[in-house]
Every structure is written in structure tokens, then in C-alpha cells.
Amino acid sequence: MASTWFITGTSSGFGRHMTELLLDRGDRVAATLRNPSRLDDLAAKHGDRLWRAQLDVTDTARMREVVDAAFAEFGRIDAVVSNAGYGLIGLAEELSDEQIERQIDTNVTAPIQLARAVTPHLRAQGGGRFLQTSSMGGHIVFPAMSLYHTSKWALEGFFETYALETERFGIRTTLIEPGMVATDFYSSADVAPSQLPAYAGTQAADLTHGKSSVALEDMPGDPRKVAEAMIRIGDLADPPRRQLLGSDAYRLVHDALKARLESAEAQYEFALTTDRDGFVPPQA
Numbered sequence: 601m602a603s604t605w606f607i608t609g610t611s612s613g614f615g616r617h618m619t620e621l622l623l624d625r626g627d628r629v630a631a632t633l634r635n636p637s638r639l640d641d642l643a644a645k646h647g648d649r650l651w652r653a654q655l656d657v658t659d660t661a662r663m664r665e666v667v668d669a670a671f672a673e674f675g676r677i678d679a680v681v682s683n684a685g686y687g688l689i690g691l692a693e694e695l696s697d698e699q700i701e702r703q704i705d706t707n708v709t710a711p712i713q714l715a716r717a718v719t720p721h722l723r724a725q726g727g728g729r730f731l732q733t734s735s736m737g738g739h740i741v742f743p744a745m746s747l748y749h750t751s752k753w754a755l756e757g758f759f760e761t762y763a764l765e766t767e768r769f770g771i772r773t774t775l776i777e778p779g780m781v782a783t784d785f786y787s788s789a790d791v792a793p794s795q796l797p798a799y800a801g802t803q804a805a806d807l808t809h810g811k812s813s814v815a816l817e818d819m820p821g822d823p824r825k826v827a828e829a830m831i832r833i834g835d836l837a838d839p840p841r842r843q844l845l846g847s848d849a850y851r852l853v854h855d856a857l858k859a860r861l862e863s864a865e866a867q868y869e870f871a872l873t874t875d876r877d878g879f880v881p882p883q884a
């Protein structure tokens with residue numbers, strides 16, 4: 601069972617709930633966030649078991665300093681949770697260059713750099729857990745969220761590979777894939793600055809400009825239950841490479857993967873047409 605945790609993005613949502621739940625059960629947490637005063641209440645209640653560091657995850661140099669300081673403080677960290685992230689809503693053509701860069705810096709580059717920063721420490725201590733908050737949106741797509749999906753699909757590719765490379769050191773990686781959960785995620789989302797008339801009346805334009813988004817009270821997920829589930833996964837001796845959370849995540853990803861498998865199988869004969877003459881393909 602993990603007992604010392606490092607978590608990014610602990611000011612609200614899953615990160616904040618995890619920090620509260622872990623401290624309540626007696627664990628130690630290295631909590632990082634942009635504004636550490638957001639955890640003053642937990643610091644007053646839990647004392648030394650909560651270690652806080654100011655961190656904007658897009659500052660890679662600062663991230664390395666904070667990671668090194670956290671391992672120096674606790675000696676050992678059992679589980680690292682790369683949770684910080686936000687949504688970007690808007691048609692691909694409407695988004696500004698700066699919005700695209702900030703989304704990729706925060707949701708893709710930062711988790712990759714966090715993994716690179718903690719790996720030497722996890723290797724030296726004989727392993728640990730790495731939990732990366734992905735999304736059902738790392739397997740499926742909705743209109744008007746192309747850059748958010750880009751970020752989560754990118755994480756799926758990076759961490760699948762990272763897991764293969766680091767399992768030999770006892771590092772076990774899990775991609776956490778929630779469905780829709782009522783957190784600050786939706787109110788904090790960045791939105792395209794302009795509306796292009798060419799897309800007026802499309803589902804993507806309506807989603808971007810708030811005409812048909814799902815109300816918070818209609819979302820299936822409970823943020824505290826998601827945090828509890830993430831802790832359970834961090835505690836597992838043999839954690840899964842990926843974990844769906846929520847009935848919506850299960851249904852939508854299940855149906856999308858089934859459709860992709862059927863499509864791939866239908867392409868079998870055509871795919872083989874480009875093998876060199878005489879090549880014998882391995883049997884499926």
C-alpha cells in the first residue's frame with residue numbers, strides 16, 4: 601500500500617480530494633499547486649504530513665527542483681500522481697496559437713517532464729506507482745475539443761511506452777480515464793476567443809459557445825469517488841495499465857474500441873496487399 605504521495609494540481613477537483621483523503625487516512629502528501637495558500641486549511645489540520653510546493657507545471661526547471669526537494673524531504677515517495685490539466689474548447693480553426701501552445705505545454709509536455717524528473721528517484725528506490733490523469737477523451741472525441749483530445753491521446757501514447765520502458769525497475773504506470781465529473785474543470789476551461797460564422801449552427805459551434813453542454817448536475821461522475829478510486833489504484837500490487845472511471849467512460853470507450861476493432865478486422869485482406877512478395881505474415 602502506498603503511503604507517501606506526490607500530486608500535481610492539488611488546489612481543486614481530483615487533486616484536492618486525493619490530498620484530503622490521503623491525509624485523513626494518515627498518509628503523507630507532497631502537494632504541488634500554483635497557489636499553495638489554497639491548502640492552508642489542510643496544513644493547519646495535518647501539520648508535517650502535508651508538504652507543499654508552489655509549482656506551475658509548465659515551468660520544467662522549477663518542476664525538477666520541486667521533485668528533488670520532495671524526495672529529499674520524504675526519502676521515499678510511493679506514488680506520483682500527474683493530475684494538473686485543463687480543457688480547451690473551440691473549433692480548431694478558431695483557437696489562437698497561444699491557446700494551442702499553452703494546452704500542449706500544460707497537458708502534454710508537463711506530464712512527460714514530470715515522468716522524466718521522477719524516474720531516477722523511483723528507479724533508485726526500487727520502483728513506485730505513476731498515475732497519469734488521462735480521460736475517456738484519450739480514446740474518443742467530441743467536436744470542439746480537438747486540442748484537449750490531442751493532449752490526452754498524446755499522453756496515452758507516451759505513458760504506454762514509458763510503462764514498457766520502466767516496468768523492469770518496478771515502476772508501474774496507470775492511465776486514469778474518467779468520464780464527465782462535476783469539478784472546476786468545466787468553469788476553468790479556456791474557450792476560443794472568436795466565433796467563425798462559417799460554423800454557425802454546427803454541433804461544434806454550439807458546444808463551444810455553451811448552447812448544448814451537459815449541466816454539472818447531469819454529469820455521472822462524483823469527484824470524491826474518482827479520487828478514492830485513484831487511491832485504490834495507487835495501492836494495488838498489480839495495477840492496470842489503464843483504468844476507465846464512470847459509466848459514461850465505460851460505455852463510450854467500449855463502443856469506440858469495438859467499432860475500431862471491427863474496422864481493423866475488415867481491413868485485413870487489404871492491409872496484406874502491401875507486404876513484399878513471399879513474406880509470410882504471423883498468424884493472428
Ligand SMILES: NC(=O)c1ccc[n+]([C@@H]2O[C@H](COP(=O)([O-])OP(=O)(O)OC[C@H]3O[C@@H](n4cnc5c(N)ncnc54)[C@H](OP(=O)(O)O)[C@@H]3O)[C@@H](O)[C@H]2O)c1
Pocket residue numbers: 608609610611612613614615633634635655656657658683684685686687706733734735736777778779780781782783784785786788
Ligand atoms: N472533470 C472531468 O470531467 C475530467 C474528466 C476526465 C479527465 N479529467 C482530468 O482530470 C485532471 C484534473 O481535473 P479536475 O476535473 O480535477 O479539474 P480542476 O478542479 O479544474 O483541477 C485542475 C487542476 O489542475 C491545475 N492546473 C491547471 N493548469 C496548471 C498549471 N499550469 N500548473 C499547475 N497546476 C495547474 C489547477 O490548478 P489552478 O487552481 O491553479 O488552476 C487545478 O488544481 C485534468 O488533467 C483533467 O484533464 C477531468
